[in-house]
Amino acid sequence: MNSEDALSLGEETLTIAQMAERTGLSADTLRYYEKAGLIEPVRRSAGNQRRYAATDLDWVEFLLRLRATGMSIADMQRFARLRADGGATVADRLVVLREHRSGLGERIRVLQQNADALDEKIDHYERLLSPQPETERT
Amino acid sequence: MNSEDALSLGEETLTIAQMAERTGLSADTLRYYEKAGLIEPVRRSAGNQRRYAATDLDWVEFLLRLRATGMSIADMQRFARLRADGGATVADRLVVLREHRSGLGERIRVLQQNADALDEKIDHYERLLSPQPETERT
DNA sequence: CTAGAACTTGGAGTGCACTCCAGGTCAAAT
DNA sequence: ATTTGACCTGGAGTGCACTCCAAGTTCTAG
Structure with missing residues (x-):
């Protein structure tokens, strides 16, 4: 009834569809990420189908956060490689994350400025639409 | 010494390089935008070279704001077409801008959440790096 | 046991937003 | 008169991040 087989020793795994x-x-995209080295080779069932572990899910969710904040595949590859290289790279990974975080802060700032400028433009259009409302403001 | 010629009647224009x-x-990209209909056909010199007016510059700067806030070329094309269609489309343009502005607000919000999550991840890495800070810093 | 759904692979194709190129024109300087 | 450099056009090429496909294998329900 469930997907317990050759490899599972109590660990819950997900098929690619469930992932x-x-x-x-x-x-x-999950296969593409794996081929690209963003995800370490996933464990397989007896019949060679992917079975994702909970840690894989956590990692992919983290990748999605990096992606959502504008990190390129190439940069994610670098980060994934550091992670695969083990605990000795923690300092390097921290550097990468801090840089990414700082760039993100800047991008949010710029976006907010552009949002403000857009608000002005919208105000401008609104004024165009209400030509002479006599008792306007005040 | 400057670019006064056949078409200019006191208006300052910019060459494509200056633009x-x-x-x-x-x-x-400027030519591409024009071909794509983002910019209305630019006036030309006697020798068929583009001469951008101040209003063209303003418009391109506005396009850049739309682009910076994630608007696609296709959506900018729609907006540009409305603009080209004249004053009767102001209400439509306002709708587009408001929608874009609202999506932008949402994206900034999500980005900020992701930034917060990244900060937590960074904290995590920092804790990994200072295992027993006994008399570490100070 | 078998049908059909889900999975596998390598590789080709897509959409977006440019970016580059060849071959030609035009203007200014030597 | 010619060289130099900025500009013109149509169209091909690029990089990114997927997305789709064909042909074959495996899994699961009946």
């Missing part, structure tokens, strides 16, 4: 559902990525 | 410099877009 896709939980992460919002397509199965194709 | 590129002022907007940060490449000359190629």
Whole structure:
């Protein structure tokens, strides 16, 4: 009734379809990420199908956060490689994350400025639409 | 010494190179935007070279704001078409801008959440790096 | 046991937003 | 008169991040 087989020793695993559902990525994209080295080779069932572990899910969710904040695949590859290289790279990873965080802060700041400028433009259009409302403001 | 010729009647115009410099877009991109209909056909010199007016500059700067806030070329095309269609479309343009502004607000919000989550991850890494800070710093 | 759904692979195709190129024109300087 | 450099056009090429496909294998329900 469930997917217990050759490899599972009590660990709950997800098929690629289940992973896709939980992460919002397509199965194709999950395979693409793995091929690209963003995800370490996933464990397989006896019949060679992918079985994702909970740690894989956590990692993909973290990747999605990096992606959502504008990190390129290439940069995620670098980060994933550091992670794969083990605990000795923690300092390096911290540097990467701090840089990314700082760039993100800047981008949010700029976005907010542009939002403000857009608000002005919108005000301008609104004024165009209400030509002479006599008792306007005050 | 300057670019006064056949078409100019006191109006200051910019060559495509000058436009590129002022907007940060490449000359190629400026031509591409015009071909795509983002910019209305620019006036030409006697020798068929583009001469951008101040209003063109303003418009391109506005386009850049839309782009910076994530608007696609296709959506900018729709907006540009409304603008080209004249004053009767002001209400439509206002709707588009408001929608864009609202999506932008949401995206900033999400980005900020992701930034917060990144901060937590960074804290996590920092804790990994200072295992027994006994008399570490100070 | 078998049908059909879900999975596998390598590789081709897509959409976006440019970016580059070849071959030609035009203007200014030597 | 010619060289130099900025500009013109149409169209091809690029990089990114997927997305789709064909042909074959595996899994699961009946």
